[in-house]
Amino acid sequence: MSNAVANGLAGAGGGIIAQIITYPLQTVNTRQQTERVAKKGLRNSDGSLPTSKRHEVARPTNTLLQIIQVIRTEGWGGLYSGLRPSLFGTAASQGVYYYFYQVFKNRAEAIAAAHRDKGRGDGTVGMLSWLVVAAIAGSLNVLFTNPIWVLVTRMQTHTQAERKIMEKRREALLREASERSLVDSTLSDKLTELDSEKPRPYGTLHAAREVYNEAGIAGFWKGIVPTLIMVCNPSIQFMIYESLLKHLRRKRAANKQGSKNITSLEVFLSGAVAKLGATLATYPLLVVKSRLQAKQEIGGNISLRYSGTLDAIIKMIRYEGLPAFYKGMSTKIVQSVFAASVLFMIKEELVKLYMTLAHKSQKVILNLVK
Template sequence: MAGGAQERSPLLHLVAGGCGGTVGAIFTCPLEVIKTRLQSSKLAFRAVYYPQVQLGTISAEGMVRQTAVSPGLIRVLKSILEKEGPRSLFRGLGPNLVGVAPSRAVYFGCYSKAKEQFNHLFVPNSNLVHICSAGSAAFITNSLMNPIWMVKTRMQLERRVRGSKQMNALQCTRYVYRTEGIRGFYRGLTASYAGISETIICFAIYESLKKHVNDIQLAPSPAGGSERSSTNFLGLMVAAAVAKGCASCIAYPHEVIRTRLREEGTKYKTFIQTARLVAREEGYLAFYRGLFAQLVRQIPNTAIVLSTYELIVYLLEDRVK
């Protein structure tokens, strides 16, 4: 690639990733709010807010015991609309929009640079290179962006009575700092580090599928170039969707643990302690609350971001050749 193209490509990747991430964040924000509420401990144990969740049963000893039943996506959506209004479906959108562009830029920049370095250490473009690159990029991105995601999660968990005023992002930031200090902004970071496994799995599968997509050769036609480009673009979207879907299903429990750690004034203190507590009190199925909302939100979003990234790189390389 020519020198001028190399200088322009980081800016183009930043703009493309930022725009794609921003649009995706806006359209998928309601699903993210629902997913976060489903992950929260307050959904299962606060009978006032979700009275239909609590079922009283009689144990063998004659004692009344409360059994938590997790509601579905539609029920949570309906409850938010009825009790809080449509605006609550966009809680945390401000921090999301502030963080999405720089986080995409940091991630793709670190991934590209790490891939370049690891290609000199291991077999070029091997699965080991992709795994190490994705893990390194995710570690750096999570460390830098955790305060923003912490504020976003806290805002999404805040419930309100219809018509009442809620904290904005700045007020929420000040409140966290005043009540918990700097350390408060890094709650859930250990769970985010555990979630690096999802990123590694996603990119390992994606890079493997991308090789097969790039190996597809179409028969020559009058519009061969554009046809090949559109087919590869669609193939990359499918590859990204499959990779993200598999990774989310495998590594999803860390998201539930991370949300619990970010709740205000709860009994959840550390990653291992939270995992044990959730498993003991709610069962292992609790680790998959909100998975459907996550898949509906993340799969198309990831497919758009990754395929757009690849398309811009392809178009840039094609123009300078």
């Protein structure tokens, strides 16, 4: 087994474990990102308030309180909506990414070594090269796995979309009653019945059919533009990560310490710092991507629904303001930094385990041959 395959499998394993641990935070964060709330005082063309402002139940902004609210209203299953396709997506995404990352990393290191032999450079790979390697691997990963994440986003925000649909139905009932000057038991019964309705069951196949019915095959690549641009996220992440590890090795070598191996704690902290820097730089694109992939009923009013990336950016600035691009950022920082740290730590340990087993098996084979 090549080191590229070993890194791919290790990345998939680490990604799955990190995903399971942090998934509730990811679910809440996606809902935070896709919640459209118009600027204060903004009105529709007919002078009425946007849908998102009327009959809206007050919702907590604190992440922990939001998690508790989801458990109360939807049960523990609400926090893990879309977990199965997400785990598959994580395994596929991390496997594809780390496989191609290692392939191109090996190539970059070979080129650097060749340059050193010719008297150019010290044989190490520079920051720009790490950036290019991560960008290529990330682009291939996005093209292969985007359909999975469209389904995951739909499943995570299904309850949110259903709530908006019910709000619109309530408004229609109240408007009809107001126009007819009727406030009777029939209206009260209808409102009670509406309030007692629960979101419909929503599985992976249901989400896939819904996406296909809305936009055909192209619907599975919604949000691909900001997602491709976001390739710079793991690129920045790995540039920082590899640079930190390189610095640690050099420092250890300069101090003439016995071992140059990086510890699990150092890998964990390096991964955390790397992911933090990448998240801060690219979070607005993540919000745009989530909104494009979510069911558009979440927007309610037409001014808060999007036809594409540029349309989403323009409408978010016009109707919600710049803070909309950073909704749920604190939750994402906690989730992504912790997940990345766990992923890096587990991946490195799995690669070490594989290398140890491969070395032992090689010894056994050599002994048998002798």
